[in-house]
Amino acid sequence: DGGERVRVTVRLRPPSKAEQQRDDERPFIFLDTERNTVVLRRTGSFDAFTEFQFDGVLPSICQQVDVYNVAARPVVLDVLEGYNGTIMAYGQTGAGKTYTLSDKLACGGTSVEGIIPRSAAEIFARAEQDNENEYHVSMSYIQIYMEQIQDLLRPESSNMQIREGENGVYVSGVEEVAVKSAEDVMKLLLLGDRNRAFSFTKLNAHSSRSHAIVILTVERKAKCIPEPGSEVSDRPHSACSAGFLEGERVLVGKLFLVDLAGSERLKKSGSEGIRASEAMSVNLSLTCLGKCIGARADPNSTHVPFRDSKLTRLLQESLGGNAKTSLIINIAPCNDYIQESLSSLLFGSRAMKVATRAIINVEEEF
Ligand code: ADP
Known part of the structure; x- marks a missing residue:
């Protein structure tokens, strides 16, 4: 029935300098790129191995462009055809989610662009080459913190x-800024990140406790081609369409790029007040995300709890049908994090079973 599940890619980041200098015993994580598997070694009196299979596994030597090609490009190309698409990064804080999605910006210009600027570049390059259609692209940037949505392009906004x-589902009143180039997208990303950092400094909190979501809306419409002999004019598109192309359609594709809150569990002891509430809220939304994914994976399931968190409510169409979804599981190479890595890999392997159906969005005019 054209059903398509979420595609899951695992990315292992390289060790930091500090991690390299640590004299780790034998490694716990092995990637087999031939078979797309990740093997975890867990020690006890015997070694035990757990193997997970994914759509793609990307070892630490992988470049940003490889990650883009494997985990993002197919979704971006579908968005250009009028589908909804979601690319999300899951993993504990420090595992490489922001590096994978944004970077360059995140690191003051010394690192390499991640998926968001590359996706934008691809969209604009394709629009440029397409002689038959014209495009209109806009960007929104929001965060979900403690179950409240904030517009990162309008910092005074809240809830x-x-x-x-x-x-479909949308955030009421969200700023949608027209963008004309990948540079425009990067500027807005940087602006939103500054607002995000500022709001967290004010709260004395950390942004890893919130989900950051970039939404790129791509509208595509057949170019107005004057009939031979008629006057060529610069009339606005909507006026133009009436006279030339009957019944033309606008394809609308939305691309959600989601930097999920850190998936790490809070240590049981010692956290109270705001930190505990933050942890509960992150836990709630990630658990709900997992449940929605799990429910999709189960053909007998009748209730999918999309409405139980803001995140899943907003992503409903990408988890529930009207979209293509790519999930990147970011893991760190450090042995200390083996429990967190295991839990992230389990989350990813559950998502592998999701069946989503993609439907093309058609609107009358823009
Ligand atoms: P997260 O968003 O999951 O908290 P970050 O993206 O901030 O993690 O990554 C943590 C640190 O590791 C950052 O300093 C980042 O630059 C670095 N890092 C992450 N992934 C890579 C990678 N593939 N190559 C080089 N450095 C990386």
């Missing part, structure tokens, strides 16, 4: 509401 309209 924005999710609504459902003819064209």
Whole structure:
């Protein structure tokens, strides 16, 4: 029935300098790129191995461009055809989610661009080459912190509401800024990141406790081609379409790029007040994300709890049907994190079973 599940890619980041200098015993994580498997060695009186299979596994030597090609490009190409798409990074804080999605910006210009700027570059390059269609691209940037949505492009905003309209679920009143180049996208990303950092400094909290979501909306419409002999004019597109191409359609594709909150569990002891509430809220939304994924994987499941968290409510169409979804599981190479890595790999392997169906979005006009 054209059903398609979430595609899951694991990315192992390289060890930091400090991690390299540590005299680790034998490694615990092995990647087999031929078979797309990750093997975890767990020690006890005997060694035990757990093997996970994914759609792709990317070892630490992988470059940003490889990650883009494997985990993002197919989704971006579908968005250009009018599908919804979601690319999300899951993993504990420090595992490489932001590096994978954003970077360059995140690191003051010395590192290499991640998926967001590369996706934008691809969209604009394709638009440039396409002689038959014209494109309109806009960007929103929001975060979900403690179950409240904030517009990162309008820092004074708070507690924005999710609504459902003819064209699906959206954040009511969110800023949608027209963008004309990958540079525009990077500037807005940087602006949003500054606002994000500022809001967390004010709260004396850390942004890893929130989900950051970039939404790129791509509208594509057949170019207006004047009939031979008619006057060529610069009339606005909507006026133009009436006279030339009957019944033309606007394809609308939305690309959600989601930097999920850190998946690490809080140590049981010693956290109270705001830190505990933050942890509970992150836990709730990631658990709900897992449940929605799990429910999709189970053909007998009748209830999918999309409404149980803001994140899943907003991503409903990418988890539930109207979209293509790529999940990147970021893991760190350090042996200390083996429990967190195991839990991330388990999350990813559950997602492998998701069946989503993709439907093309059609609107009348833009
Ligand atoms: P997260 O967003 O999951 O908290 P970050 O993306 O901030 O993690 O990564 C943690 C640190 O590791 C950062 O200093 C980042 O630059 C570095 N890092 C992550 N992934 C890579 C990679 N593939 N190559 C080089 N450095 C990386």
